[in-house]
Amino acid sequence: MISRYYSEAVFMAYYVTFLYQIAVTYLNILGTIVKFMKRLFLTMILGFSLLYSQEGESAAPAPSDQISPFAHLSGPEDEVFDDGFDIGGFEEEFTDVAAEPVYDPLEGYNRWMTGFNNILFDYLLDPVISTYNFILPEPIRVCINNIFNNLYYPVSLVNNLLQLKFDHALSETGRFIINSTFGFAGMFDTAMQIGVEPHVEDFGQTLGHYGVGNGMPIVLPFFGPSNLRDITGELLDFYVNPVYYVEPRQYNIPRNTYEGWGLVGAKHLNKFSLYKQEYLQIRREALDLYPFMRDAYEQNRNKLISE
């Protein structure tokens, strides 16, 4: 009799310890997040003041101008053609680069670094990635990418909360739980398959959300186009992302700075290996690669910020 109760008690004890350990891990993650929230409280206040100062300025929607049809199929040499710009209201839709040049004080360096990255790609990354792709088939690389995406959850949670997007913070939490369990430690995006879509946010987007401009474009070695705001955001991300090593934390994956950079390198190399063809296409297509990459980066970021 006693022995039976004894084994049950031992089992219960193990079970409770197990649950306790999980709870401690989660509390550690939460503790770090709370610490961050304190650190970034000032940023938030700043953001709010920006937000409210902007609310008054929101312009009234312009009266929708009628498009009068113009003979656009009659041939490019047609006289009517000059009108197309003003009548359709197309000129306002796109920014006029000649009239308002992009603020790019580091253009010389940026162009040089874009060229450097190309050489780096041709002579270092391309052979490495070709070998890597040969060893690992694409589905496995997609799984690795999914694992890294899943580990991005703390960053995404903090930033959704900072932007007061509580519904997205909740759905991101749901995605993390579903993908960490049913998705085999994040290898598969099970949550997306059942319709819980990602709402990834980073610090760069949070800063942008509260009205911080891009600063100036900066091209980074290896990582490519970025800007002052997003680099600042990325530095803040280091503190929350479990893939980086900044200080000893309970939920760190790397054990020291070298392992941290190794993991970051692996993450980006793996991701880049998936999109190598796209990069090559853009490089072939562009008349002038640097402004093309810069504009594409800014437009993509603006879309992500507005979402």
Add this chain to the structure above:
Amino acid sequence: MKKLFYLALISLLLPLSAAAMEANEIGSVMRKKVDVVLSILNDHNLSKTERNSAIETEMDPYFDFVLMAKLSLGKSGWQAATPAQRKEYVALFERRIKDFYMSKLDLYKDEVITLETPQEVKNRIYLNSYIVEKGEKREVLYKFYHAKEGWLIYDVDVLGVSIIQSYRSQFAGELENGSIEQLLNKLRQPQPDA
């Protein structure tokens, strides 16, 4: 022989007249067209050139390449060009943007393409579509404006990056440093194959 020639000419013109699309048809027509293009892509008997020309005839009537070319060059650039230059520029631009689109299709595997309901934004209609590719959702937005013949595409946003805006910035950069003739020279260079 002459009859045959006219017949060919008429059959070439037919898709143009059939293309006129009303605002409420955009969703259904584009869905149909996307499915046709996918079936062409899945037809492995076709060579690459046959495939590309088949897709071109399907999709051409829905794009306003002339307007796209004009917007990419910008108002001042367009007005500075001579009629002959304009004509050549439009032809070169159309070829380039088509080649770009076709090269994107080379990367297509068998992902599902989802089209959302078209949204009216001011006097434009935006049709958002996405595919889930390599575990990530990629959005492509087709922008329509109301032309004489119906609604036509004048810009495409890939992941929030407007194709026209990208060309605009690049062309403006070229025109800043050189003449329109230099830009045409750059466009005349054939694109290296993948």
